[in-house]
Amino acid sequence: MVALLFTVYIGYLQMEMEHNHPTPTEWSFWARWDARVAKVAESRNGATDWPLVGKTWSKLIKRLEDFKKDGKGLKEQEVNSAPIMVDGVGKLGLDVSAKSERWRHGYWECLMGLAQASEHLDGMCKRRGADLKDKLFKWENISGPENPRPKPVPFDKNGEHLRVPTIEEVEPAMDDPEVYYMKIMTTKGFTNRQRLDAALAYADWCEYKGLKETSSLAYKWGLDIAASGLPQVADGVLDMKTGVIKTGKEQFVTENLLKITTALGVWHARNGEVKEALPIFLSVLRARKALPPAPPHLQQAKSNAMTPEQRQAQTQGDVVVRSIRTFMDFFREIDSTQIPSTGDEQPFHSLKEACEEVGVMTYIGEILFATSEQEREKGLSWTRDSVEAAEAVLWFMDEQRTDTDQEGRQKCRDCLETGLSNWQQMTRQMARFAEKKKEEAQHSRGWLGLGFGQGSGVDKAIDEVKRWEEEEVQVELRRQKTASLVQNLKPKGNPFAMV
Numbered sequence: 001m002v003a004l005l006f007t008v009y010i011g012y013l014q015m016e017m018e019h020n021h022p023t024p025t026e027w028s029f030w031a032r033w034d035a036r037v038a039k040v041a042e043s044r045n046g047a048t049d050w051p052l053v054g055k056t057w058s059k060l061i062k063r064l065e066d067f068k069k070d071g072k073g074l075k076e077q078e079v080n081s082a083p084i085m086v087d088g089v090g091k092l093g094l095d096v097s098a099k100s101e102r103w104r105h106g107y108w109e110c111l112m113g114l115a116q117a118s119e120h121l122d123g124m125c126k127r128r129g130a131d132l133k134d135k136l137f138k139w140e141n142i143s144g145p146e147n148p149r150p151k152p153v154p155f156d157k158n159g160e161h162l163r164v165p166t167i168e169e170v171e172p173a174m175d176d177p178e179v180y181y182m183k184i185m186t187t188k189g190f191t192n193r194q195r196l197d198a199a200l201a202y203a204d205w206c207e208y209k210g211l212k213e214t215s216s217l218a219y220k221w222g223l224d225i226a227a228s229g230l231p232q233v234a235d236g237v238l239d240m241k242t243g244v245i246k247t248g249k250e251q252f253v254t255e256n257l258l259k260i261t262t263a264l265g266v267w268h269a270r271n272g273e274v275k276e277a278l279p280i281f282l283s284v285l286r287a288r289k290a291l292p293p294a295p296p297h298l299q300q301a302k303s304n305a306m307t308p309e310q311r312q313a314q315t316q317g318d319v320v321v322r323s324i325r326t327f328m329d330f331f332r333e334i335d336s337t338q339i340p341s342t343g344d345e346q347p348f349h350s351l352k353e354a355c356e357e358v359g360v361m362t363y364i365g366e367i368l369f370a371t372s373e374q375e376r377e378k379g380l381s382w383t384r385d386s387v388e389a390a391e392a393v394l395w396f397m398d399e400q401r402t403d404t405d406q407e408g409r410q411k412c413r414d415c416l417e418t419g420l421s422n423w424q425q426m427t428r429q430m431a432r433f434a435e436k437k438k439e440e441a442q443h444s445r446g447w448l449g450l451g452f453g454q455g456s457g458v459d460k461a462i463d464e465v466k467r468w469e470e471e472e473v474q475v476e477l478r479r480q481k482t483a484s485l486v487q488n489l490k491p492k493g494n495p496f497a498m499v
Contacts, residue, residue, distance in 0.1 A: 024102040031070050034060040035106065038113055054117035054174050055132040060110050065094065073098040077188055090179075093187030105339050108184060108194045112201070115180035119205060124173040127165055132173060135160045142167050177205050185221065192229045193343030196222050196256050200263055212271070219243075219264050226256035229344030242276065245283040250290035256343035258284060258356070265363065274367045281367070285360045294348040354393045355412040361386035362419050369426055376430065383423045387478065390416035394485045417486050424475045431468035437461045 014036065021039035023032040038056040041049050063070045075095040077084045084092045096104050124136045135156070143150045144167030153161040184190060184198035203218035223243060227234035230252060234240060237249040238257065243264045245253060261284050268277035347353055361382055369379025390412050397409050438461035 024100070024106040026100060026103050027106065028063065028070050031060055031063045034063070035110070038110075042113065042116070048120075050117050050120040051132040051136060051173075053113065054121060057110055057113040057117060058132070058174075061114060064107055064110060077186075090182070093183045093185075095188040097189035099189065101339055104189050105194075108190055111180050111184050111187075112198065114174070115177045115184075115198075115201065118174040118177040118180060121173045122177070125170040126173050127169055128171050136173055137164065137170065142170055178202065181205070185225075191342040191344075192225050192256055193340060196225045196260060196343065199225060200260070203263075203267070207267070207270075215267070219260070219267060222260040222263070226254065226260045226343075229254055229256055229342070242279065244279045245287050247283075247286070250287040251292075251346070253287045253346060254344050255341070255347050258287065258347070259343070262356075262360065269363060269367060274371055278364065278367050278371075281360050281364050285357060285364065288349075288353060288357045288360065291347055291349040291353060294350060351393060351397055351409075352411070355390070355409070355415065358386050358390045358393065358412060358415045358419075361389065362415050362422065365419075366422060369422075376426070380423070380426050380430065383419055383426060387416060387419040387423055390419060391478075391482055391485065394482075398485070413486055416482060420475065420479050420482070420486075424472065424479075427468055427472045427475055431465060431472065434461060434464040434468055438465055 014033070017036040017040055018032075021036055021043075023035045027035070034056050038053055038060065041053045041056065065071050065074065067074060071094075075098070077092045077095050096107060099107070121132075121136070123139055125139055125142060126132065126134060126136050135158075137153065138151075140147065140151050141153045141164060143164070147167075150164075153164055155161055181198045181202035185195050185202075199218050199222040203215045203222065206212075206215035206218060223238070223240060227238060227240065230237050232249075232252050236246070237252045238245055238261075243261050245257070245261060261280055265277045265280035265284065268274070268280065365379045365382030365386055367379070368375045368382060371379070394409070394412050394416060397412070438458065441457040441461045
């Protein structure tokens with residue numbers, strides 16, 4: 001009886017994990033099991049067991065790439081019966097085009113999971129042939145020719161700190177993240193969105209490691225990937241050298257193109273290359289403002305979506321029906337894997353895209369303010385506009401009260417919070433500049449050194465200081481007004497209502 005109850009309990013847990021983290025139905029039982037375990041382990045914010053994540057994804061990738069198991073139908077990319085090799089990349093990824101879309105998406109998730117685990121385990125090593133769940137060591141703890149005085153290992157209750165291996169006895173905990181990212185970008189059968197996401201993740205990793213040239217190269221790869229899905233020749237829509245979308249070609253942009261150009265602009269801005277970043281952001285903003293509205297059938301479907309209050313009211317007293325449905329789901333296979341689009345389509349102007357516009361406006365305001373003294377007023381004006389736009393979109397989303405734009409809602413919250421912070425810092429900086437001008441005017445000797453015009457200069461500087469002090473007060477009032485939008489405060493419901 002205990003064994004039966006334990007089996008039922010494990011089955012219930014797996015059912016719950018499957019509903020929260022769907023897996024492709026084409027996969028074998030153990031492949032789906034490993035995928036669920038890895039996804040649940042990844043979702044533990046702040047307490048992620050990355051060795052377990054890496055171990056589980058590694059087990060899964062072996063099953064998926066085994067031509068006799070879940071990998072039936074996969075092929076090597078070959079020329080004259082020999083695998084294609086590329087300098088600096090190695091063997092190209094597999095040809096997975098024969099598999100279903102859900103299978104390929106799950107395989108992509110596995111490779112991205114391995115890359116993420118590899119990033120978090122960078123700098124770690126293990127005994128040769130050991131498991132990832134065994135004791136891991138940092139390279140700085142391993143004695144070798146390049147590290148004659150290793151750092152001591154922290155105390156371990158199992159005594160592992162007394163049995164530190166030598167350099168000959170260890171190997172990296174996992175392959176470099178580059179291995180998995182390059183595998184995704186060279187695998188045949190992935191969509192451009194999947195390959196672009198890998199390129200951007202690889203660029204972020206290279207930037208984190210201080211590899212600026214490699215990071216720049218990864219962004220160029222991303223541009224090539226996005227350009228390959230354009231409906232026209234890439235050179236006619238995009239300047240491939242600068243990443244600027246050409247004027248008059250906004251109707252040909254795709255989701256992938258907007259994504260990579262925005263990321264490239266952010267990368268230039270982070271590296272202080274404002275002259276390269278500003279034209280990119282302006283072209284992206286122009287392209288986003290030119291996006292067409294959603295077709296009538298999509299707008300109708302969105303307007304028919306139930307609000308959380310309607311959904312709760314519909315199911316509030318229907319406990320029996322919901323219980324029966326949950327019980328039936330235990331025995332029914334539900335394939336709810338969400339497959340994103342390829343990214344080669346033109347997006348429609350929606351609330352989510354409006355939030356992306358706000359983000360671009362925030363970047364433009366920051367760049368203009370930091371460019372020169374003459375552009376500070378323009379930068380501040382762009383920042384004000386971005387705050388007002390973010391606030392307007394969030395209020396509109398709250399009025400709609402739907403769950404269809406959660407990603408865009410969070411983006412707008414972040415932009416509103418960032419815009420308010422930038423606006424306050426810019427105002428304080430302008431106040432300091434005005435205070436400095438006031439002091440200079442008070443100590444100046446006026447026209448021809450005779451004191452003429454000194455009073456008017458001081459009065460003008462005092463008015464300027466008051467102006468920025470008053471604007472700082474307005475920023476604080478705006479922050480208080482939008483606190484509920486940023487913090488996502490919701491009124492408490494009836495504590496006695498059945499949910």
